[in-house]
Amino acid sequence: MIHPDLFPFFRKLSKNNSKAWFNPQKAHYKEIHAVFAEGLDELAVEIAEFDDRVERFLDEPKAVKVFRIYKDSRFQKSPIPLKTNVSGTVSSGPEGPFYYVQLGPGESFVGGGIYMPSGPLLAAIREEVAESYEELDEILAEAEFQAMFPLGLKTVAELKTAPRGFSIDHPAIEHLRKKSFTVNREFSDEEVLSDGFQAELLHTFEVMYRLNRYLQRAIVRVEG
Numbered sequence: 408m409i410h411p412d413l414f415p416f417f418r419k420l421s422k423n424n425s426k427a428w429f430n431p432q433k434a435h436y437k438e439i440h441a442v443f444a445e446g447l448d449e450l451a452v453e454i455a456e457f458d459d460r461v462e463r464f465l466d467e468p469k470a471v472k473v474f475r476i477y478k479d480s481r482f483q484k485s486p487i488p489l490k491t492n493v494s495g496t497v498s499s500g501p502e503g504p505f506y507y508v509q510l511g512p513g514e515s516f517v518g519g520g521i522y523m524p525s526g527p528l529l530a531a532i533r534e535e536v537a538e539s540y541e542e543l544d545e546i547l548a549e550a551e552f553q554a555m556f557p558l559g560l561k562t563v564a565e566l567k568t569a570p571r572g573f574s575i576d577h578p579a580i581e582h583l584r585k586k587s588f589t590v591n592r593e594f595s596d597e598e599v600l601s602d603g604f605q606a607e608l609l610h611t612f613e614v615m616y617r618l619n620r621y622l623q624r625a626i627v628r629v630e631g
Contacts, residue, residue: 408446409510410439414596417491417511424487436476443493444473447508451497453609454506458616460499460623472496500626502528504619506612515599517608519615520589521622531625533570533583540579546617555614556590563587588622590615
């Protein structure tokens with residue numbers, strides 16, 4: 408997963424972030440990208456051993472996805488055209504939940520859950536949370552889960568009040584307001600380059616699966 412030149416390459420790119428610098432280096436980048444892609448494929452097989460929905464989805468074209476290095480100019484007006492990391496996802500279906508890996512100098516982290524679900528799926532998640540929020544709270548409060556994801560569910564976007572059909576006094580209103588249900592764990596450069604990183608990465612996803620398994624119940628609601 409980690410080419411020996413991954414960090415040196417992206418450190419140089421961060422100082423010379425232009426297509427004029429990158430284009431002559433593209434062949435070398437493709438080598439780095441290929442090693443990461445191969446590692447992500449192997450990681451997906453390991454995740455499938457404990458996540459049966461990943462196992463069932465594994466042969467689909469979008470089950471494992473490595474993202475391009477070029478930033479999407481449709482959504483960003485940044486003068487910096489290239490990402491300074493490699494990243495990709497292992498998904499358990501068209502709408503997730505997913506497992507995300509990003510590796511780059513000073514910006515390595517893993518994440519997972521369901522990011523900005525569609526309207527029907529968001530409604531299903533809220534229904535699941537309203538009925539079984541105690542179980543979600545127990546997952547988020549587990550000592551090992553908190554140690555890896557101390558911030559709990561990220562606040563990406565949320566309503567200012569209660570969603571339609573739910574009381575503002577609902578005991579799970581903090582969760583019900585959310586429009587996205589993900590967690591992140593950051594890694595230092597030293598941790599990424601350590602001998603035990605691959606094992607720690609897989610273990611992180613094993614712990615994350617407790618949340619993904621919970622969110623999968625909402626997927627089942629939508630699938631009927």
